[in-house]
Amino acid sequence: MSNIRVTSQQVAQKAGVSQSAVSRVFTPGASASMKTIEKVQKAAAELGYRPNSLARAMVSGKSRIIGLVVAYLNNQFYPEALENLSKKLQERGYHVLVFMASNSSENIDTVVEEILDYQVDGIIAASVSLSPELSNKCRAAGVPLVLFNRAHDSPKMSAVTSDNYAGGQKVAKYLISAGYERISYIAGWEEASTQRDREAGFMDTLNASGINLFSRGFGKFEMEESSKATLEMFSKPKELRPEVVFVANDHMALAVMDTLRYELGLKVPEDVSVVGYDDVPAAAWPSYDLTTVRQCSGQMVNITIDILLEEIESDTSQPRIVKIDGPLIIRGSTRKVKGVEYERI
Amino acid sequence: MSNIRVTSQQVAQKAGVSQSAVSRVFTPGASASMKTIEKVQKAAAELGYRPNSLARAMVSGKSRIIGLVVAYLNNQFYPEALENLSKKLQERGYHVLVFMASNSSENIDTVVEEILDYQVDGIIAASVSLSPELSNKCRAAGVPLVLFNRAHDSPKMSAVTSDNYAGGQKVAKYLISAGYERISYIAGWEEASTQRDREAGFMDTLNASGINLFSRGFGKFEMEESSKATLEMFSKPKELRPEVVFVANDHMALAVMDTLRYELGLKVPEDVSVVGYDDVPAAAWPSYDLTTVRQCSGQMVNITIDILLEEIESDTSQPRIVKIDGPLIIRGSTRKVKGVEYERI
């Protein structure tokens, strides 16, 4: 029966071969005769031997561990991405070491240092912004880094996002063509590139049509804050309230809808319309039926992994900035428009 | 400036001390003179040195990595737990290596083997059942294992759950005292201990009061399935429909409510009441306002970590089975009952 921590040495002894022969049998791409392979596999099976990943990592310099930094797991977008990320990396022989980070920069600093200590082969930073120094540190350590769902200025670092600017534009165009007039916006955390880009696309398109934003609230990507922002935005006579609110992400938009309906007694979309961003699972739940811009999470994850593994496995690859287009999903939280055709799914 | 992968050797050289001196400075509980400490720290800072966790793990036999096996990240209960687990382990100097598992046993087998390969110090299995052989394997490897949110028969393995049986009882008592008569149940995945225990507590209490279950549906812990089960359960004349449905977890209960309201046009709680289990964040959202039994996620996580780290750090600790009591949270998805006092929060 298997004992605690069987080593290749013990297998070698039992199989009557050298320790390196055992190593070869378990190393993909190494060569050994059929006879050796059989002997070793038999001995290994009897002993319950499996190679020690850490020892392998030490000598090969490849840990097959990917460090994942993530901040908000309460926003449904992230668990879904994490699940996907982890599954797909597993399929490719990697595993995910998770690091929860707040968005305070000192915290992130610590966290990235810790990640590096584990000799990870690569890092995925989801929904957190890294300072240039930090990303330099990763590069200095030879550890590729991909930003997931956050863009940045430097072209030295790979990043995968949805096309947030275009997404914001789509929402604006739709609202304009649907004939909305009093159009408001509830912002996410102001430092986030997603927040900025969505708003920029939205505003630019609005302004190009000569429309001014009716009002703007601060949601900070949190439900509580968005709820407050909503109350404030609607604590006015009817004609001073917006007809439609574009909310920087679905997570907040759900809270906005609940606040409108259950605290303000308004009907969506009859009294006021709501648009979100992300297309998280809950956006499709009948209670919300939220019009939103889809971030193709699966696709974003695939590309993130492709970029990261390419950077890990080849040394000549350049950083890539990828923006993935996502469709506007029109659902019941906004008015129907006749004669206008939008992307639908 | 920092270079790629600085070693203790290089620091030693720069500081003019031996490599072991450097090691001592970075090893908690080792001793060195003030002078050495200063020299080493200075050199280390200049070089940007940090100890290699993997090398440390190899020689010390402690990786400070905890393997986490998890299956359903779409059920809001788990992301919350994962976030907590990860944060708190980080605070105690551990990190989480994530393994996504389907509930197919072959998959779990593979996954646990892989975990063991990483020389993890301990394993937390969340929402997955491990075969006795598998848990034996972990014990043989000297790796402590704690089941999170799953119970089991063997007393050789630690497990932390809410008191699901008592929770089921609470729901039954409440429904009885509220005067409900046609009481139905929608089950989760039948193999899961949570499903079984909740139902057992519920049924035992119902039966003790001479009440028979009105009907039973199969939700498998999935929204889609629960929705189907609901349609089936209500595809009957009014008097053959239940007055209240107890659903084995909130995740399904949300889908049940949506189906009742938006596919069947029924009002909750006027036409039919719904009770869930877990108290996930969405249960408290005004759209659902779901009566449910709270699983104190934070507390469950704390205890899980305590048990696991104790088993890791002391060799004499015994497996512990902990059931944490959770209150019934009465919200708007069920009728109000006068004169009956329940735990509330």
Added chain:
DNA sequence: ATGAAAGCGCTAACAA
């Protein structure tokens, strides 16, 4: 308190 030396379990270069 400190340095030298022995490994942790493995892969890879080198001989044979």
Added chain:
DNA sequence: TTGTTAGCGCTTTCAT
């Protein structure tokens, strides 16, 4: 194809 050997970067005796 195989065994021998030299490390990967570190902690931990063991002398001094």
